[in-house]
Amino acid sequence: MADLSRRALLRGMGGMGVTGALAAMTGCGVPPAYVKEADRGGADRSVRDRKIVFANWPLYIDVDDHHKQRRPTLDAFERRTGISVTYTEEINDNDEFFGKISPALMNHQSTGRDLIVISDWMCARFVRLGWVQKMDRAAQPHVAENLDPLLRTPHFDPGRLRSVPWQSGITGIAYNRKKLGREIKHTSDLWKDDLRGRVTLLSGLDESFALLMQGDGVDITRWTADDFHRMTDRIRRLVSRGHIRRFTGNDYIKDLDSGDVLAAQAYSGDVIQLQADNPDIEFVVPQEGAELWAESLLIPDLAEHKRSAERLIDYYYRPEVAAELAAWVNYVCPVPAAREVLASSKDKERAALAEDPLIFPDDAMRKRLAIARDITSKERTEFAKEWNAIVGL
Numbered sequence: 001m002a003d004l005s006r007r008a009l010l011r012g013m014g015g016m017g018v019t020g021a022l023a024a025m026t027g028c029g030v031p032p033a034y035v036k037e038a039d040r041g042g043a044d045r046s047v048r049d050r051k052i053v054f055a056n057w058p059l060y061i062d063v064d065d066h067h068k069q070r071r072p073t074l075d076a077f078e079r080r081t082g083i084s085v086t087y088t089e090e091i092n093d094n095d096e097f098f099g100k101i102s103p104a105l106m107n108h109q110s111t112g113r114d115l116i117v118i119s120d121w122m123c124a125r126f127v128r129l130g131w132v133q134k135m136d137r138a139a140q141p142h143v144a145e146n147l148d149p150l151l152r153t154p155h156f157d158p159g160r161l162r163s164v165p166w167q168s169g170i171t172g173i174a175y176n177r178k179k180l181g182r183e184i185k186h187t188s189d190l191w192k193d194d195l196r197g198r199v200t201l202l203s204g205l206d207e208s209f210a211l212l213m214q215g216d217g218v219d220i221t222r223w224t225a226d227d228f229h230r231m232t233d234r235i236r237r238l239v240s241r242g243h244i245r246r247f248t249g250n251d252y253i254k255d256l257d258s259g260d261v262l263a264a265q266a267y268s269g270d271v272i273q274l275q276a277d278n279p280d281i282e283f284v285v286p287q288e289g290a291e292l293w294a295e296s297l298l299i300p301d302l303a304e305h306k307r308s309a310e311r312l313i314d315y316y317y318r319p320e321v322a323a324e325l326a327a328w329v330n331y332v333c334p335v336p337a338a339r340e341v342l343a344s345s346k347d348k349e350r351a352a353l354a355e356d357p358l359i360f361p362d363d364a365m366r367k368r369l370a371i372a373r374d375i376t377s378k379e380r381t382e383f384a385k386e387w388n389a390i391v392g393l
Contacts, residue, residue: 151168
């Protein structure tokens with residue numbers, strides 16, 4: 001279930017956001033925020049203090065239909081291990097949460113949390129700043145065995161040694177095929193005359209740029225500044241011609257549903273829910289490709305229960321547990337082996353999820369998915385300023 005504030009756009013401070021401002025501070029006499037590897041770990045209390053503090057987004061874990069305070073997979077972990085989990089739904093926006101815990105991290109203090117879940121473009125900043133700990137993969141055999149190969153080598157964390165996807169998704173195109181009267185197969189199909197004023201794009205720089213570059217034939221795993229500027233030149237022209245109706249957050253859903261918009265840059269997880277009410281809505285991964293993203297688990301510096309946190313992460317990579325979670329949240333499951341668990345279910349609706357390409361992308365779709373190189377801190381100020389001027393922020 002998609003939270004409306006998730007994957008929110010970069011805001012404030014002249015387009016720099018919290019991280020850009022922090023980077024600027026380090027050049028003005030403020031002690032650098034980077035934490036060296038040797039200083040990231042603290043005394044681990046996992047053996048004598050059997051608990052974990054886990055911060056996540058709202059509506060991002062399975063919930064008992066009859067008892068909303070119960071979370072079946074998490075409850076089962078507690079029974080299995082004897083480790084109690086304090087689970088908080090306190091993350092509503094990546095930048096907001098960054099601002100909440102960055103003072104502790106940059107001053108080498110505990111955040112009071114053992115596990116957090118943030119979008120990979122924000123994970124990249126945490127990794128660059130040295131604010132997360134390297135995991136002991138030898139203690140995580142299910143992660144090592146079951147993590148989707150497509151998600152194993154993001155640019156910011158090769159080998160996924162400091163991050164593990166909680167859930168994944170695709171930024172592609174959603175459209176109303178019945179009202180449009182034709183198929184959309186390419187990103188360039190959005191720019192045809194019959195969609196003038198009936199197209200929306202995502203307003204957030206980190207959420208939007210990759211798909212638009214892919215439409216220009218760019219390999220997003222190694223895009224350049226020239227690729228970025230060529231993309232923004234195209235979007236600027238489309239805006240000036242009135243082709244793009246507006247830039248949105250997740251509110252594109254109501255525009256698509258009402259028919260005010262016929263095509264939108266969209267998240268796969270949102271579209272699954274929209275299709276349940278409106279079967280005319282289709283989701284497409286363009287022939288040129290689409291971005292595969294993740295929101296990932298991190299263990300912050302000085303977490304007091306690191307080994308227990310690693311154990312919880314590994315638990316969610318058991319195929320039967322991953323299947324339970326996928327059946328409830330309906331994002332792209334980072335554990336392909338969970339598909340067979342769902343397919344064998346006696347419940348028809350549950351078994352049908354195994355055939356949904358927006359939860360388990362088929363081979364043809366997987367070939368067109370890629371993880372974008374993240375925007376570096378050096379690039380961010382300039383690129384955010386340029387993008388925000390186009391979007392109107």
